[in-house]
Each structure stands twice: as structure tokens, then as C-alpha cells.
Amino acid sequence: MPVASALEQLAARLDATAAEVRSVSTGVGNTGEMLWSGTAAVLFRAGVHQRRVELDRLAAGVGRVAGRVRELAASMDSLLGDDDS
Amino acid sequence: MSEDPSVQVSGGAHGLSVALEEMGDAAAYLRLLGPRLMYECGYLAVIGVHPALLEAQAVAQAKGVLSGHPAQGARILQQVLAIGGSGARCSGIAEAASLGYLSLQLAGVVALYRVANKVAEEAVETLRDATMEALSHVAPLLLLGAGGAAVVAEVTGADLAGGLDEMLYDQPWLTDVAVGGSDGFIRGLAEADPRGGLVLAAAAVRAGVPFPPQDAQDATAILAEVGQAMGGLEDGIPDQARTEVVSTTLAPGPAGLADLATTEVELGRGPGAEVRIVQVPQSDGSSAWIVQLPGTQRWGVKAGDNPFDLTTDVVAMTGAATVAAVGTRRALETAMARAGRTGGSDPVMLVGHSEGGILAASLAADPTFRERHSVRAVVTFGAPVASFEIPRTVSVLSVEHTQDPVPRLDGAENPDAPNWTTAKIDLGDRLDRATASHDSARYAESAETLDTLIAEGSQPSLTEFSTAASPFLDGAGPATVTDVRLERTLPHPPPADPPAPIPLGEADTLALRERQQLLRAWQ
Numbered sequence: 226m227p228v229a230s231a232l233e234q235l236a237a238r239l240d241a242t243a244a245e246v247r248s249v250s251t252g253v254g255n256t257g258e259m260l261w262s263g264t265a266a267v268l269f270r271a272g273v274h275q276r277r278v279e280l281d282r283l284a285a286g287v288g289r290v291a292g293r294v295r296e297l298a299a300s301m302d303s304l305l306g307d308d309d310s
Numbered sequence: 311m312s313e314d315p316s317v318q319v320s321g322g323a324h325g326l327s328v329a330l331e332e333m334g335d336a337a338a339y340l341r342l343l344g345p346r347l348m349y350e351c352g353y354l355a356v357i358g359v360h361p362a363l364l365e366a367q368a369v370a371q372a373k374g375v376l377s378g379h380p381a382q383g384a385r386i387l388q389q390v391l392a393i394g395g396s397g398a399r400c401s402g403i404a405e406a407a408s409l410g411y412l413s414l415q416l417a418g419v420v421a422l423y424r425v426a427n428k429v430a431e432e433a434v435e436t437l438r439d440a441t442m443e444a445l446s447h448v449a450p451l452l453l454l455g456a457g458g459a460a461v462v463a464e465v466t467g468a469d470l471a472g473g474l475d476e477m478l479y480d481q482p483w484l485t486d487v488a489v490g491g492s493d494g495f496i497r498g499l500a501e502a503d504p505r506g507g508l509v510l511a512a513a514a515v516r517a518g519v520p521f522p523p524q525d526a527q528d529a530t531a532i533l534a535e536v537g538q539a540m541g542g543l544e545d546g547i548p549d550q551a552r553t554e555v556v557s558t559t560l561a562p563g564p565a566g567l568a569d570l571a572t573t574e575v576e577l578g579r580g581p582g583a584e585v586r587i588v589q590v591p592q593s594d595g596s597s598a599w600i601v602q603l604p605g606t607q608r609w610g611v612k613a614g615d616n617p618f619d620l621t622t623d624v625v626a627m628t629g630a631a632t633v634a635a636v637g638t639r640r641a642l643e644t645a646m647a648r649a650g651r652t653g654g655s656d657p658v659m660l661v662g663h664s665e666g667g668i669l670a671a672s673l674a675a676d677p678t679f680r681e682r683h684s685v686r687a688v689v690t691f692g693a694p695v696a697s698f699e700i701p702r703t704v705s706v707l708s709v710e711h712t713q714d715p716v717p718r719l720d721g722a723e724n725p726d727a728p729n730w731t732t733a734k735i736d737l738g739d740r741l742d743r744a745t746a747s748h749d750s751a752r753y754a755e756s757a758e759t760l761d762t763l764i765a766e767g768s769q770p771s772l773t774e775f776s777t778a779a780s781p782f783l784d785g786a787g788p789a790t791v792t793d794v795r796l797e798r799t800l801p802h803p804p805p806a807d808p809p810a811p812i813p814l815g816e817a818d819t820l821a822l823r824e825r826q827q828l829l830r831a832w833q
Contacts, residue, residue, distance in 0.1 A: 228369050231362035239357075242350045249350075252343045256336035272412050273336075279408070280347075287354065290396045294363075297389045301366055304373055304382055 228305070232298035239291035243284045250280035316738060317759060321724060322707075322731030322771025331728075340412055358394030366390050509536065517628070527697050527720070531628040544613050545625045550799040551617070551637035553644060556584060558792045563590045564600065565785025566764070567709070570689055571757035574663040575750045577604035583616040583797065585638050587645035589790040590782055597649065598657045598781040601642050601673075603634075603666030605692075605750060617798040618665055626668045627694070627720065631676075635669050637796035639679060645792040659687040659782045663750045664716055667693020667708075674700045687779045691753040694720035705778035706730040709756060713737050713747040731771040733760055 257273040357363070370386035373379075513535035514521035519528040538544050564570055573586060588600040608619035617634035626632050646652065660670035667690030673679045674688045675698040688706045697720050700706055708724050710717040712734050724732040735756040741747050763769045764776045776783070 228362070228366050232366060235357075235360055235362045238353070242353055245346065245350050249343045249347045252339060256339050273340075276408060276412060286396070290357070290393060293389065293393050293396065297366060297386065297393065300382075300386050300389065301370070304370060304377070304379065304386060 229298045229301045232294055232301060236291045236294040236298065239287055239294060243287035243291060246280055246284040246287060250277050250284060253277045253280060316736045317763060317769070318734045318736070319763075319769045319771050320732050320734070321726040323728055323774035337414075357396075363390050363394060525721075527628065530624065534624045534628055537624065545621050545630075546613065546617075546633045546798040546800055548631045548633050548636040551633045551640060552797040552799060553637055553640045554795045554797070555644060555648075556793040556795050558648070558790065560788045561791050563588065563785050563787060563789035564783055566761040566783055567689065567707075567757035568754060568761050569783075569785075570600070570602065570661050571663070571691055571709075571750065571754035573602050574604065574661070574666065574691060575754050577602060577666075578607070578663065578750050580604075580793075581795075582607045583618055584793050584795050585641050587642055587792045587794060589645065589649055589651075589792070590784070591787055591789070592781060596656060597651055598659070599642060599646065600659045600661060600782050601638060601670070603638060603660070603662035603669050605662070605664030605666050613798065613800065615797050615800070617796050623665050623668065626665070626672050627697075629672070629675075629697075632669070632672070633798045634665075634796060635673055635676070635679075637798075638669060638673065639682070641792075641794035641796065642683070644794060645790075648792070649790065654681070654683050656684065657686040657781055658683045659689065659779065660685065661689045662693060663691040663753060664693055664748065667691060667695055671695035671698040671700060671706075674698070674704050674706070687775075687782065689779075691750065691757070692716050692748050694718065696720050696722035696724045700730070702727065702729045704729060705775055707772075707775045707779075708732045709753060709760065710734050711737055711747040711752065711756065713741070713744055715744050716748050731775050733769075733772065735759065 253273055253276050257270050257277070367387060367390045370383045370390070373383060510532055511521045513532045514523065514528070517531040517535040519531045521532070523529040523532055564573070577584060577586060582604075584604070586600075586602040588602070590598040590600065592598055604618055606618060606620060606623055608614055608616050613619060613621040617632065617637060622632050622634045626635065642658070646656070660673055662668070662670040670688050670690055671693065674685050679685070680701070685704050688700065688704055690706075690708045692710060692714050693708070694717050695706075695708060706724075706729060708717070708730070710732065713736075724730060737747055737752070741752070746752065760772060764772050767773050
């Protein structure tokens with residue numbers, strides 16, 4: 226498989242991972258919505274919020290890695306020219 | 311949006327039990343999210359050795375040298391290494407572990423809360439019983455004290471009942487202690503006097519409840535049986551309840567809780583023994599039905615024609631069928647038949663103040679009544695209804711004043727269930743007597759406050775109840791209002807005419823004259 230295409234596929238897979246992490250983050254956020262009242266719920270809403278912040282950070286990190294892989298694919302294109310062996 | 315600090319709403323769609331259920335669900339959901347995250351993290355952990363990156367690394371090195379662009383090859387190599395490093399750093403395995411830990415903590419707290427709540431409830435119940443058991447041992451002294459108080463009241467004119475009324479207003483928890491410990495009180499009475507114990511045990515057998523009583527409801531059943539043995543609290547035969555339609559009129563349908571409470575005031579001040587059936591037309595051509603029941607209208611121990619009396623209060627609290635409940639069902643079915651509506655598909659809302667609330671809850675808890683009618687909602691004002699097992703398909707709103715002792719008479723808190731909302735209104739220093747806080751007119755004022763909170767949307771459980779009750783309270787179009795009088799058939803009716811006096815015989819007349827002569831001589 227041409228290197229640039231393989232890298233594009235990797236970038237797409239990383240985007241999918243970032244989307245999945247965001248989805249987990251949304252799920253965690255939904256549990257925060259579930260926790261309606263009570264002292265314990267307030268404490269756990271705080272815990273859930275912290276988890277969500279960190280998951281969002283993780284998703285952003287994975288998205289940045291996907292961007293770098295795309296940059297790498299472009300660099301490979303320019304290095305290899307038409308020759309994509 | 312404002313929050314009224316004097317109104318405390320518990321239970322309902324946003325109550326504690328729902329919150330606990332939701333926390334349990336949330337814990338389970340978090341447990342599901344953990345593995346999904348772990349799968350993605352595994353992918354990120356190995357990104358540094360991904361075949362595409364390794365190939366890019368090798369190709370860049372080779373092509374850079376071969377094509378005479380070693381600097382470009384070196385830069386690409388750096389990019390590949392940086393990407394591998396990033397993937398390793400943002401693996402997020404620790405994040406997945408944190409999620410799992412959070413889930414475990416959440417489930418643990420829910421379990422702990424449930425256990426702690428149960429332990430606290432049992433501790434309070436034990437304390438109440440111990441208090442009342444100790445109190446019952448000095449019952450004779452208390453009776454002497456009460457007698458002495460009556461003499462003091464007679465001589466000095468001191469209003470001791472009024473004093474108690476004021477004390478209950480300031481210390482409403484006294485009712486909880488007295489009622490919640492009623493089973494302990496009966497146990498103590500039996501220990502203090504074995505003869506009394508035999509009477510109470512026999513009453514328990516007749517009432518079909520255990521002795522000693524296990525809870526306040528058992529205790530009520532025993533006391534009702536004792537009352538009946540003494541010639542009082544004897545309800546008629548429920549199936550012989552009589553009904554008579556008094557009037558049928560057209561009027562605007564109720565638009566909120568205040569309208570329902572105002573009708574309770576009217577029923578309480580009316581001629582008596584009447585229930586109101588309101589047919590609310592629906593947009594699809596069907597009808598919703600509101601059944602409004604009045605509070606206690608006769609306080610004597612002896613049952614009379616009017617079934618809204620103390621006898622029904624006590625009998626209904628034991629969970630037994632009453633003339634008033636059967637009569638109310640017949641009143642509803644009469645109004646439905648007159649409107650040409652038969653079958654049990656029309657939604658029904660049951661509303662009552664005080665005893666009316668007890669009856670409303672007892673009908674909603676009665677499977678036979680629910681087989682005949684689709685009960686959707688219950689509204690009670692100042693009624694002790696916690697012990698009735700109302701299914702979750704029925705939305706319940708219990709309105710109670712903090713200072714009103716009547717809703718506390720069952721010795722239990724209303725269930726904190728998704729379908730059961732309790733709104734407690736603290737009257738503060740607006741009144742000074744407990745009995746005044748039970749007045750239906752005061753409940754009508756509080757219902758206005760609740761309508762305001764519903765309109766603002768500041769109490770989610772109230773809002774949910776309002777949505778469930780919307781078929782009954784849309785206030786649109788004329789409703790048909792039917793007032794029906796109920797009458798109890800007494801099991802032992804008094805004779806229609808007083809017995810004729812027995813004529814004095816000659817010997818009696820002589821004896822009477824002798825007595826009168828002796829009396830005059832003595833004087």
C-alpha cells in the first residue's frame with residue numbers, strides 16, 4: 226500500500242478514536258445529568274465533571290495526533306513526488 | 311424563577327428515590343463506558359509501532375539519502391518519532407481506570423445511603439415505641455392529670471385544649487411521637503394491666519391483626535375494634551350505601567390546584583354528606599372525571615347517616631372498605647351513566663381534604679376500584695395517606711402543612727416514589743393553632759402558592775405532576791358538575807318512634823307516694 230495512503234488511513238482511524246473518546250465523554254456527561262440531587266450526587270457530579278474534562282482533553286490530543294499524521298502524509302507526498310512506492 | 315423557602319417538595323419524578331435509582335443507573339453506565347475507552351486506549355498505546363509509521367520512517371530515510379534531500383528525510387523522521395511519542399503519552403489508560411473507580415464509588419454510595427436510611431428509620435421507630443411504652447405505664451396517672459386539668463379548666467376557665475392546640479402548632483413532631491409509637495403504647499397498656507391486655511388481645515383477634523401490634527396501622531385496627539365493642543365507630547354495610555343526585559350544573563373546569571382546593575372548601579361548608587363529580591370534556595370527545603370528597607363532617611363516636619364522620623376516618627385508616635368509599639364509587643358511576651359514558655377507559659382523578667384525602671387514597675389503592683376505573687391521579691390536602699399502597703401508574707400529590715397534625719396521624723412519611731410528590735408548606739407564624747392549619751381554606755391559599763411554583767417551573771416534581779394531571783386541569787370549556795349525596799344505612803338503626811311509656815300500676819303509685827312522704831319528713 227502506498228505510504229501516504231496508509232498514513233491517511235491511520236489519520237482517519239485516529240479521528241475515529243478521537244470521536245469515540247468524545248462519545249465516552251458525552252456519556253460521562255449524561256451520567257452527570259442523571260445525578261439529580263442529594264449531597265452524594267453533588268460530589269459525584271464533580272467527579273464526573275473532572276472525568277469529562279480529562280476525556281475531552283484526551284480526545285483533543287488524539288485529534289492533534291491525527292493532524293500530525295496528515296501533515297506527515299503530505300510531507301511524504303512531497304518527498305516521494307509521483308513515486309509513491 | 312424563584313424558590314419559596316416555605317415550600318418543601320419531596321418525592322415525585324425528581325425525588326430522592328429517583329435520584330438513588332439514577333445514581334445506580336449512572337454507575338452501571340460508567341461501567342459500560344470503561345471498556346469502550348480501554349479499547350481505544352489500547353490502540354493509542356501501540357501507535358508508535360503502527361505499520362504505516364514504521365514504513366514512513368524507513369521510506370523517508372532511504373528516499374532522503376537517495377534523492378539528495380537528507381534534511382527533508384531527517385525532518386520526516388522527527389515527525390514520525392513525535393507522533394509515536396504523542397500516541398504513547400495520550401494513551402488514557404489511567405483515564406479508563408478512573409472511570410471504573412468512579413463507577414464503583416457511585417454504586418457504593420448508593421448502597422451505603424440505602425442501608426443508612428433503613429437503620430435511621432428503624433432507630434426512630436424504636437425510640438418512638440420505647441417512649442410511648444413508658445408513657446402507657448403511667449396512663450392512670452395521666453388520666454388523673456387530665457381529670458385534674460378538667461377541674462382546673464372548670465374553676466379557672468383556663469383553655470387547656472387550646473393550649474394543646476397551640477403547643478402542637480409550635481411542636482408538630484409531638485404528633486409523630488404519639489402516633490408513631492401507638493403500637494408501643496398498646497403493648498405498654500397490656501403490660502401495665504393484664505385485664506386490659508386480654509381485652510386488647512381479643513380485639514386484635516377480631517380485627518385480624520397480630521398482638522402485640524406491629525405498627526401504627528395494627529394499633530388503629532385494635533382501637534377501632536375496641537371502639538366498636540363499646541358501641542361506637544360502627545360503619546354500616548358498605549354495599550348498602552345510598553346515593554342521591556342533588557344537582558347537575560355546567561361550570562368552568564378547574565384550572566389548577568387552587569380550584570380543586572376551593573371546591574373542597576365549598577363541600578366542607580355545604581349541606582354535608584355530598585361528593586362532587588366533575589366531567590371534563592377532552593378534545594378527542596372522551597371525558598376525564600374528577601371526584602372530590604369532603605373532610606370529616608361529624609365528629610361523634612356513634613355513626614350516623616352522614617358517612618363523612620369519625621367512624622369512616624378510623625375504619626378507612628385500617629384499610630377496610632367503607633360506606634363512604636362504596637358510595638363515592640356509585641356516585642361516580644351514576645354521573646358517568648347520566649353522561650352516557652360507560653366502561654373504565656375514562657381517566658379519573660380523586661381529590662380530597664382530610665378524610666376525603668384518606669378515601670381518595672384508599673380508592674386508588676383498591677384493586678377492585680381500579681379494575682372498574684382508570685385512576686390516573688390523586689390529590690390530597692392535609693390527609694394521612696402514607697400507608698396506602700398506590701401503584702406507580704397513579705400520580706399522587708399530597709399537600710401538607712408542616713403544623714397540621716392530621717397528615718401525621720398515620721405515623722409515617724409519604725413514600726419518596728417517582729409517582730408520589732409531597733409538598734409541605736410551613737405556615738410559620740401566620741397562625742397559632744394546629745387545628746387552624748388543617749382548615750381547607752388555608753389549604754386553598756397554599757394551593758395557590760403551588761400553582762405559582764408550577765407556572766414558574768421552579769419545582770420539577772410539581773411540574774411533572776401538573777403534566778400528568780393536565781387532562782383534568784386544562785380549565786378549557788364547560789365542565790358538568792354533579793353533586794351527589796351519600797347516606798349510610800345503619801346496621802342497628804334507632805327505633806323510628808320512642809317506646810310508649812309503661813303506665814304506672816296502683817302498687818307503683820302507692821310506693822311513689824310513700825317515698826315522697828318520707829322525703830318531705832326527712833327534709
